[in-house]
Amino acid sequence: MGTLVIENGTIITQNPSRDVIEQGTVVVDDGTITRVETDPSVNVDRRVDRRVDAENHVVIPGLIDTHVHVSDVLLRGAGNEGRGLYDWLFNVKQPGMAKMSPSDHELAAELYCVEALSAGITTIVENDAEIPIEDVESIERKLDTYEELGIRSAYARGIRDLPADEEFRSLIKKFTAKEPDVDHPPQERYTAATDEWMDHVESLHDTHHGRGNRQEIWIAPVIVEGMTTEGLRAAVEFAERHDVMTTTHVSEAPEQEAGPLSSVEYLNNIGYLGEHTLLGHCVQVSNTDVRLLAKTNTAVVHNIPSNMKLASGFAPVPSMRRADVTIGLGTDNSVLSDSVNLLADMRLIALAHKGHSLDPGVLSAQAVLDMATIEGASAMGRSAELGSIEVGKRADLVCIDMDAPQLTPASDIVSAVVYQTLGSEVDLVVCEGEVVYEDGSVSGLRTDPRDLYEQVRTAATAIRRRSGLPTRTDVSPL
Secondary structure: OOEEEEEEEEEEOOOOOOOEEEEEEEEEEOOEEEEEEOOOOOOOOOOOOEEEEOOOEEEEEOEEEEEEEOHHHHHOOOOOOOOOHHHHHHHHHHHHHHOOOHHHHHHHHHHHHHHHHHOOEEEEEEEEOOOOOOOHHHHHHHHHHHHHHOOEEEEEEEEOOOOOOHHHHHHHHHHHOOOOOOOOOOHHHHOOOHHHHHHHHHHHHHHHOOHHHOEEEEEEEOEHHHOOHHHHHHHHHHHHHHOOOEEEEEOOOHHHHOOOOOHHHHHHHOOOOOOOEEEEEOOOOOHHHHHHHHHOOOEEEEOHHHHHHOOOOOOOHHHHHHOOOOEEEOOEEHHHHOOOOHHHHHHHHHHHHHHHHOOOOOOOHHHHHHHHOHHHHHHOOOOOOOOOOOOOOEOOEEEEEOOOHHHOOOOOHHHHHHHOOOOOOEEEEEEOOEEEEEOOEEOOOOOOHHHHHHHHHHHHHHHHHHHOOOOOOOOOOO
């Protein structure tokens, strides 16, 4: 891997002092940041394998996407408009995913990585919820792709050990009646006994955890309603024993919080909350829930584009931040948020919460950048290694070209990154000290991008045809 020097750039370090270094230099040795200097002419004691002149560039830590669903990218545009959570889940996502082959999952992983890396995302936490327990090949093809393309991934294997009860089956039937021509998969496809799941995830961990210093294996109960108490406790025990995280979807829609006890309260009562737990969404949470999250040091992922697309509501991010709850950002389902682009999402997050709270000062640009970098690293339990440009940390770096009309002028550099970037300004991405994206190309991609895009279009059309998915959804105006 050797020595990489990035010099003459403006470095947004995201260190504890949030220092910004003009005409700074970052030195990387074998995947580790060894020097962060203010001197633009710093001498390096050993042979330099690559020098990058970052003049007129901003250098930021690699962005951390703490909640994603990779394979969904093949379902973009497949009748997603105008649907709520359950309508979309049972009439689009599950039917489409059920018709995907291992080669489809591999294609999706390739496309996802190309899009993520091109927008400066170096780390993803994948919540893989719809692959049946016996389909190990699809998982391994995706993990192989992440390694080849050089992205850092935490693969959170989705598990469900509680079969749908009669009430839930009745609810599903009401939603699926809307799409009689769609091939709806049976819910039994997604469930297995707790012991089977634990053996399965242990095997994945033994085989793949630690690959290339960039891959982790986590455990992800899909939804609270789909898990036994024993299964949730087993997930926490797995995370603690392996020093990884467990993550699940919580309080995403109002229907999930209709009972006398909130999901957060229940998870606290059974011991699921804590420093090894990362909760996705937390949209429908109360002040009591927020206090419990803070008290137990439980982290949260904010997925604003998908929550807005499904009209699920706004997570109380300002209240959670005031309570010192750690929050990361997630692009969630690219089939809902439509793109894999945290740079663009940061602008949306900053603006949406100001408008929603009627408070222009409720969420600063620095706070939003924190959630995409150092706070995201904390949310996944890796702040000692990731999330900032500091000596001793893993070298995940992004160079943003500031020679663009939307970035001129850039009077406040942090504000410019959050409010003015589109994502297309990224021209160099480094992960684990390796250049993985440069000038529009992903170095590990095996095929020409145009060929990849054509293969994806063909696969997506075939999936829609096999599943009966509509190509659009008509929504009557009010």
